[in-house]
Amino acid sequence: MSRAELRIKVENLVENVKSLCRFSQKPIIAVVKADAYGVGAMQVCSVLEGLKEVSAFAVACVEEGIELRKAGTKKKILVLGGVLKGEERAFVEYALTPVVSHREHLKVLEGIDIPIQVKYDTGMGRLGFLEELVKDRRVEGVLSHLSSPLDEDHSRLQIERFQRITKHYQNLKYVHMESSAGVIYHIPFTTHIRIGLALYGEKPMQNYPVELKPVLELRAKLLSVKTLPTGFPVSYSKSYITDKPTRVGVVAFGYADGLMKSLSGKANLFYRGKPLRILGNITMDMSMVDLTNTDAKVGDWVEIVGQNQSFTDLAKLAGTIPYELMTNLSSRIRRVVL
Structure with a gap:
């Protein structure tokens, strides 16, 4: 019994995933950080785990990744928030994929044979390498983040910068930049979309081109x-x-x-x-x-x-x-x- 409930409509959640995939023609990396934006990461992942349209999950920190693994999540889990000293064992033990965005992150992971993804700062001013290319045999993917999807000029500039960076890599399994709002750009050289808010039926902008159902x-x-x-x-x-x-x-x-x-x-x-x-x-x-x-x-x-x-x-x-x-x-x- 509870005094307050957040009810999650599974059928609509699944339909939103399928609609986003149909629109973008790409699989989804489902962003479930911050307890799936407050919705409940365990509950959300238990539904999305079985969908072929969902390729991986993304969390903010190691602790969130560990929690999902202990709950039975099997798919790839990206840790978006970098790598700190002392966390390296957890990445191995719980099969988490680090997103490195600084040379210090790479130092922590020296000698550890796990796949990594590299983040580039193309105009967000937050995490990410600027122009320094990371050449490492462990790199399986690269990513960036659109800071202002409603600002088309700035977003196009970011996309161009990211494309120049990706040309220096070969045989990448993951190239991702499009967020819930960013899917409107249909970036041709990315392999996945990285979606959070839109999964839950909340439209990131007016006149959103993807039909979403309330979750x-x-x-x-x-x-x-x-x-x-x-x-x-x-x-x-x-x-x-x-x-x-x-x-x-x-x-x-x-x-x-x-x-x-x-x-x-x-x-x-x-x-x-x-x-x-x-x-x-x-x-x-x-x-x-x-x-x-x-x-x-x-x-x-x-x-x-x-x-x-x-x-x-x-x-x-x-x-x-x-x-x-x-x-x-x-x-x-x-x-x-x-």
Whole structure:
């Protein structure tokens, strides 16, 4: 039993994978770092592991890779976040593929006979070699990252730089640069696309050319329902005062669960398709909503994300990006695979 659930629609997740592959004509490296963007890496990988369209998984650090291996993941796992001293044994023991982006990473891996992939910084200013070519018999792949996919001029410049780099390599198994948004460029010389957000049905841009189905439903239960009189304060700092007798519900979901406090007074939750205004400040574990003209009762589910709004919709109201909302989802939210 749980007070809050993130429900994962497997059928739609699989369909999104197939749609992305059809559009790009390339297999997917599924990005499941940060607990699959908060969705649940174990649950997501258990579904994607059996799909021929998914060639590999990508995580941020060794610890995430180890967790997936212990959970039974068999496919290739790339560790995107570099290599630190002391991690070399884990790469061997758990058959993880390091992505090297600095000479120090290569030093750590000296004498270790495992496949490696090399990252190049073509205009992100984060991880990656600039113009220094890595000549190493262990190199099986090269990659880069588009910093601003909506900026076509900069993206084209990055693609050109990356293509010049790839020409110095032969017999690569993996060449990848396209992200969820980056698939719009149909880069002809890459072998894979590296996808995170779009897998989960969240569109990285308006007019996205790939038809995506919603994968996630986030909901929480009502803890209390009562009618407050006119002039009654609601939440911390008396941040809302009722202007008439108001039926107020307390939802078991707050900023500790991932509903950002900045959404106070801006966002709606939903009950059977009816929008419920959030009243006053969102608190750590609870949010208050206006239940006027509903028959909602204690124990009923209230929708936070689902049929009526996406993480992208909430992110716009919060002045952020859906990645931040999703990765802040609490571990106390039960992940349910449908």
